[in-house]
Amino acid sequence: xxxxxxxxxxxxxxxxxxxxxxxxxxxxxxxxxxxxxxxxxxxxxxxxxxxxxxxxxxxxxxxxxxxxxxxxxxxxxxxxxxxxxxxxxxxxxxxxxxxxxxxxxxxxxxxxxxxxxxxxxxxxxxxxxxxxxxxxxxxxxxxxxxxxxxxxxxxxxxxxxxxxxxxxxxxxxxxxxxxxxxxxxxxxxxxxxxxxxxxxxxxxxxxxxxxxxxxxxxxxxxxxxxxxxxxxxxxxxxxxxxxxxxxxxxxxxxxxxxxxxxxxxxxxxxxxxxxxxxxxxxxxxxxxxxxxxxxxxxxxxxxxxxxx
Amino acid sequence: xxxxxxxxxxxxxxxxxxxxxxxxxxxxxxxxxxxxxxxxxxxxxxxxxxxxxxxxxxxxxxxxxxxxxxxxxxxxxxxxxxxxxxxxxxxxxxxxxxxxxxxxxxxxxxxxxxxxxxxxxxxxxxxxxxxxxxxxxxxxxxxxxxxxxxxxxxxxxxxxxxxxxxxxxxxxxxxxxxxxxxxxxxxxxxxxxxxxxxxxxxxxxxxxxxxxxxxxxxxxxxxxxxxxxxxxxxxxxxxxxxxxxxxxxxxxxxxxxxxxxxxxxxxxxxxxxxxxxxxxxxxxxxxxxxxxxxxxxxxxxxxxxxxxxxxxxxxxxxxxxxxxxxxxxxxxxxxxxxxxxxxxxxxxxxxxxxxxx
Numbered sequence: 001x002x003x004x005x006x007x008x009x010x011x012x013x014x015x016x017x018x019x020x021x022x023x024x025x026x027x028x029x030x031x032x033x034x035x036x037x038x039x040x041x042x043x044x045x046x047x048x049x050x051x052x053x054x055x056x057x058x059x060x061x062x063x064x065x066x067x068x069x070x071x072x073x074x075x076x077x078x079x080x081x082x083x084x085x086x087x088x089x090x091x092x093x094x095x096x097x098x099x100x101x102x103x104x105x106x107x108x109x110x111x112x113x114x115x116x117x118x119x120x121x122x123x124x125x126x127x128x129x130x131x132x133x134x135x136x137x138x139x140x141x142x143x144x145x146x147x148x149x150x151x152x153x154x155x156x157x158x159x160x161x162x163x164x165x166x167x168x169x170x171x172x173x174x175x176x177x178x179x180x181x182x183x184x185x186x187x188x189x190x191x192x193x194x195x196x197x198x199x200x201x202x203x204x205x206x207x208x209x210x211x212x213x214x215x216x217x218x219x220x221x222x223x224x225x226x227x228x229x230x231x232x233x234x235x236x237x238x239x240x241x242x243x244x245x246x247x248x249x250x251x252x253x254x255x256x257x258x259x260x261x262x263x264x265x266x267x268x269x270x271x272x273x274x275x276x277x278x279x280x281x282x283x284x285x286x287x288x289x290x291x292x293x294x295x296x297x298x299x300x301x302x303x304x305x306x307x308x
Numbered sequence: 309x310x311x312x313x314x315x316x317x318x319x320x321x322x323x324x325x326x327x328x329x330x331x332x333x334x335x336x337x338x339x340x341x342x343x344x345x346x347x348x349x350x351x352x353x354x355x356x357x358x359x360x361x362x363x364x365x366x367x368x369x370x371x372x373x374x375x376x377x378x379x380x381x382x383x384x385x386x387x388x389x390x391x392x393x394x395x396x397x398x399x400x401x402x403x404x405x406x407x408x409x410x411x412x413x414x415x416x417x418x419x420x421x422x423x424x425x426x427x428x429x430x431x432x433x434x435x436x437x438x439x440x441x442x443x444x445x446x447x448x449x450x451x452x453x454x455x456x457x458x459x460x461x462x463x464x465x466x467x468x469x470x471x472x473x474x475x476x477x478x479x480x481x482x483x484x485x486x487x488x489x490x491x492x493x494x495x496x497x498x499x500x501x502x503x504x505x506x507x508x509x510x511x512x513x514x515x516x517x518x519x520x521x522x523x524x525x526x527x528x529x530x531x532x533x534x535x536x537x538x539x540x541x542x543x544x545x546x547x548x549x550x551x552x553x554x555x556x557x558x559x560x561x562x563x564x565x566x567x568x569x570x571x572x573x574x575x576x577x578x579x580x581x582x583x584x585x586x587x588x589x590x591x592x593x594x595x596x597x598x599x600x601x602x603x604x605x606x607x608x609x610x611x612x613x614x615x616x617x618x619x620x621x622x623x624x625x626x627x628x629x630x631x632x633x634x635x636x637x638x639x640x641x642x643x644x645x646x647x648x649x650x651x652x653x654x655x656x657x658x659x660x661x662x663x664x665x
Binding site: 199201202204205206207208209210211212215219220223224 | 386456
């Protein structure tokens with residue numbers, strides 16, 4: 001085109017004299033980046049940071065007041081035996097359902113690994129609880145396990161020693177079972193992928209070395225998939241710890257932290273926002289503390305006996 | 309029969325319509341290093357797996373030290389095995405990897421430590437007890453694998469392509485190391501590989517497998533110098549194959565007509581005039597002479613079609629007789645260009661024939 005030989009276009013000189021435009025030229029990429037980030041930053045501040053800050057501030061305000069600072073919201077909840085029971089209950093439910101999820105996932109993954117007939121169908125079925133909204137799942141479970149649900153109808157019909165319906169709904173074991181149903185896919189999926197990435201010849205080496213099936217499982221397979229199980233179980237634990245819709249619908253008198261927070265702002269009039277915020281803070285801190293402990297445990301070898 | 313350590317008797321294994329092992333029969337003597345050699349898919353790995361018990365044969369029996377182990381689970385067979393992928397336990401230190409078979413057998417701790425130290429000394433890995441497998445090189449990992457396989461003095465050592473994950477230089481080194489360790493311990497070993505150089509260098513005897521069957525069994529020399537089939541000859545190294553017809557038999561030699569030429573080779577039993585035979589000639593065993601060299605038995609005129617310089621050797625494509633193609637390799641001292649007339653001499657003893665079809 002011969003552009004190099006052309007005289008500069010007439011407006012170029014004017015542009016160079018303009019200070020604003022010079023600034024624009026040198027900082028163009030930075031400014032564009034900031035501009036493009038604006039919606040995200042606005043969203044972050046408006047939707048995350050501001051409500052979070054509000055919760056923190058509210059939790060230190062006397063109930064129903066816009067001014068003043070107090071620790072009363074925390075002390076009242078923590079000093080109350082009911083409040084401590086709520087925390088304990090949340091832990092029991094989360095730990096219990098996590099432990100049961102692991103106990104369920106390991107054998108299930110071991111079976112599905114062998115490519116049994118229809119294993120792909122079962123794999124898909126495991127994911128169903130993740131796809132179904134918790135609310136609908138909880139309602140379905142309540143109907144199924146209720147005193148007039150199929151479970152009890154079956155027992156009363158075919159089990160001669162069952163005289164009256166077995167209570168499942170609104171009991172702590174029933175609630176744990178519902179939790180497991182909802183949250184075990186996390187553990188199961190990671191356990192399965194850990195198992196599948198295992199080199200089968202390692203197990204063969206164990207068997208040739210004289211280990212029977214159980215010993216191969218105990219000394220080789222389980223230690224090697226433990227990181228996978230832990231990664232999945234922490235997801236299950238965190239989900240169960242923060243569970244809301246299931247205990248709200250199916251918990252009866254058992255109210256874990258999330259439901260307790262909801263109760264504080266939905267039942268009393270006027271709503272007790274400060275109390276709810278304090279409980280939310282306690283719940284958040286417990287979750288962070290648990291995650292930190294867990295990460296430390298995993299980094300130290302996660303029970304596999306070796307450095308990562 | 310008393311000295312048979314491993315015996316495959318008519319072992320057959322099918323996968324659908326594919327027959328992986330087809331009435332495979334092989335006896336390995338006590339203290340012998342036997343190689344199962346063959347291309348991938350020939351059934352050598354299936355045979356090995358039948359021996360370890362990871363696969364149950366459809367038919368046939370397997371004997372270990374005179375005992376029928378066909379139905380015995382893997383962990384009761386008292387084997388040691390070295391894997392292609394090393395198959396070390398990644399979560400255990402070297403000493404625990406090597407000590408695993410002893411731990412499973414509930415040996416007392418001090419005895420275990422002594423045996424682990426001994427095994428590690430055998431593979432020259434002292435001082436690596438507290439390393440994890442991923443901290444070791446490939447060669448070191450495979451030596452740990454060897455130590456683990458040998459630590460409790462199994463009846464039989466199995467090696468499943470143990471060197472194919474190592475680089476070429478290390479492979480040659482490890483080859484001698486394995487051979488030395490096996491010889492020193494006097495252990496019976498079965499070595500599975502597709503690498504013919506490995507098989508020839510290591511084995512007391514080689515069993516060549518093809519399509520699930522035993523194709524030929526013999527010492528490395530027998531296999532290399534007297535292949536019994538075209539498959540073996542092709543697999544063991546490049547060869548020229550010439551189809552011909554026996555014209556006359558004279559005591560221990562016979563004259564074979566090949567493409568208008570008459571080649572004299574050692575006679576074959578039960579082969580007379582009129583029979584078809586297949587001649588093998590290794591490219592490096594054909595003598596390349598000047599065109600004015602004296603004529604004589606097995607000396608033929610040929611024309612150079614193509615010449616390739618390979619550094620220490622020259623690789624020629626030659627035509628001779630009525631449309632015969634030959635590949636000849638000779639040292640690079642004397643060179644011929646394309647189109648040159650040369651004379652070839654087939655050494656009679658190096659010229660090997662088998663009955664043709």
